[in-house]
Amino acid sequence: MPHNAKSTASVGLNVAVLVSIGRHPLTARTRRADQDARAVEMALTLEGASVSLLHAGQQEHEHEEAIRGYLGMGIDTVSLIQQQSQADVVPALANALRTGAPQLVLTGTRAETGEASGVLPYLLAEALGWPIITGLAAVEKVEQGMATVLQALPRGKRRRLRIRLPAIATVDSSAPAARQSAFGPAKRGAFEHLDATSEIDEALAAWQVQPARKRPKRLKIVKSSSARDRFKAAAAKADGGSGQTLSDVTPEQGAEAIFKLLKEEGVLR
């Protein structure tokens, strides 16, 4: 795979990438997580940036093999914050980030194992008091503590944003695909073990975890005679009908609107 185009003007930028253990959807074998790998790819294409990898979890052979998948992308070391299996990794990660003081933290939108709620970046942002941006598609430039980035929106749209650093950014599958992981560097890459106290996640311990069931998909029946119509139907925006765009509102008004919607949909009771 050709390497993705280099972004310029990020010399001296300190980037930390949070990586997790992935899980293949068919065989459940551990691997590098797809979105996290894209985050690493994004970091590696920032020219001149120094990239460090951070993983909080258990030191296990199988996990180590999966983490080596990131090392194979051409990274020398990954820092491993040791945590017990029932631990909430947010405090440990927040501590490590506070000490490491990177300007930019990249990570996947959600993990492939564990809770995989996708909330971790938000919790970290909250703990650190840093802004967060989702769906990062490219970092265009970094100057004077501000980054100009592209955010991916549905259907290939992009939005240019300027954010104050340090910040946390998550990437999803709209970010460029990760480069191949090579066996040699993966095998030779080193682990730097960091000790940290594990804060046991009481709530999680009380949960009962079971494999998700496939939910039936609602079929969209398109009655149309011509291929053109069918194509249009397939490519058309999924319209919920009752959508509403709010602009120039205060955060409170926005939150109010979301709260209302969640109630309507029965998510909150």
Place this chain on the structure above:
Amino acid sequence: MLDTLLPILLFSALALAAIGAVRRVRLWRQGRPSSVPVIKGLMQVPRRYLVDLHHVVERDKYISHTHVATAGGFVLAALLAIVVHGFGLNSTILAWVLLAATISMFIGSLLVAKRRSPPPSRLSKGPWMRLPKSLMAFSIGMFVVTLPTAGILPEGILQSGVGWIAAFVLAAIIVWGLGEMFFGMTWGGPMKHAFAGALHLAFHRRPERFSDGTGGEHRSTGLKALALDDDSAKLGVEKPADFTWNQLLGFDACVQCGRCEAMCPAFAAGQPLNPKKLIQDMVVGMAGGSDAHYYGSPYPGKPVGEHAGTPHGPIVNRAGGALVDAETLWSCTTCRACVEECPMMIEHVDAIVDMRRFLTLEHGNTPNKGAEVLDNLIATDNPGGFDPDSRLHWAADLNLPLMADKREADVLLWLGDGVFDMRNQRTLRAFISVLRAANVDFAVLGTEERDSGDVARRLGDEATFQSLAKRNIRTLSHYRFSRIVTCDPHSFHVLKNEYGELGTPEAPADYHVQHHSTYINELVVAGKLTFKAWKGGSVTYHDPCYLGRYNGEYEAPRDVLRALGIEVKEMVRSGYRSRCCGGGGGAPITDIPGKQRIPDMRMEDVRETGADLVAVGCPQCTAMLEGVVEPRADIKDIAELVADALIIKMPDEKATQSKAAPTVSRTAEEVMP
């Protein structure tokens, strides 16, 4: 004058040659170590030359005669010249023999000159064009200078009057001849092939390739395993000096005859690969310099003179512009046509895979779908990324006996990754109906089977290959069977020739493996199958590289076709010269563009025979050839042809099982409305 000059010339040429030889040997020794039996190897040279090498050379009768006359004449003439003129042994008999030798050499050089006027495109020009003249210079010079010794001319004729001038001219001619033949041999002239070639025969990295007089097969085609457990070692070949020294020696032996080029399907398709140039580039890299002094056909689409390298510099740069470009290495289908054809017994495929190993294992730079296929192999044990638990879904109605249930069977049927391909499923069904018709006791591994690792290995991913192979070996060690039969020549080759090295004392991996055509042939010979008469049109047969050249099985498929009543209309390129379908070595995955597609060229070969149908024996060949646009000959696997012709007589209650046999051969044509 000549009496004193000649020994001086001879011995100084020899001395210079010796110095050159030392320098050349030091170039080779830059390579990684590789232990060889030195004395034994050197002793073997005459036999390896006269028997094995000559066997290859003889495929071209013209050049074989030429070479015997020239090389034989030269070796004899050179030895005698040293004795007669160097040491001044005044023997008339020896002088006569020397005359005869120079005449033979002269005739040879005439033939060389004729072959080169004008030179076919596969031959190199440049210094090679002067070679016939140099040969003539040596032979004529030695001839004339020996005439007095033989008593044909009076002694001293060259020392008076006109004789002085003649002597002067003669001396100049001899200097030219000696320069090319002795000095050039070790200083990089065209005659280098004789020096390096002889040593290459002695220290070849695959001594198993040479016959030893006891008969039997002498084939060595399996790739050699790469040690993966050494954490500090670089994997694969990055720089010319990363080859083993005897590989470097082998490259240096190339005579630029271009036979490999003429056979290479990638070259013919206009992909940027020419095996001859590749070997020359390795020589350039080994000695350091640029390819500007290469006078043969370039890599298609890549002008000569833009690439350079050093022994300790990278062969491939990410950005290109080093010794070779990555796409050159990824164009190869590993069809081995070049190796089969090379009179110097050079191992192109080993070298290419060595360099691919570095690109994949160290650079992580497998092009196009390569990375995806390798990731799939790692995560799902098959290149398509299918759910491994769905391996037997296609056979839900066949009730295949599983090894896990039976534990033991005569035949272990290795299905291969074709199970995920609808076209190949037809072949597998056909073969299973044949097995059932012959009442064979067989079983399959089912979901316990994994990809054999063939593609991973050819793509340079030795780690994934070894992981797959070791797990397969472990699985196989749980069961008892007398042979493995498979419809896939790639799995066949890997199981037969490449797993052995990875076996352990607890789970040895030396299996008796057969291709389905070989096995069907055995069943036919044993009278277990009866066939209807063949009513179809004319048929040709395409030899899969991994069955033919890799494993020497040319006859069994043809025997089976004959048993069906089919007379095979052979293509011009068949048997050991069969042209690849383009499907091997991961080439469809790396998909390097050329001017045309290899399968199209192969179907053109088929069309030339006028055959209505081409019989194949490999899922890759089937897929590649069927991908060629119509109108073209039909493509059928041997198993399908056999199944179509089966007469099933099964009186007992098992008859119900035979339902799976597709006995109806479709004769109706599809009619377009």
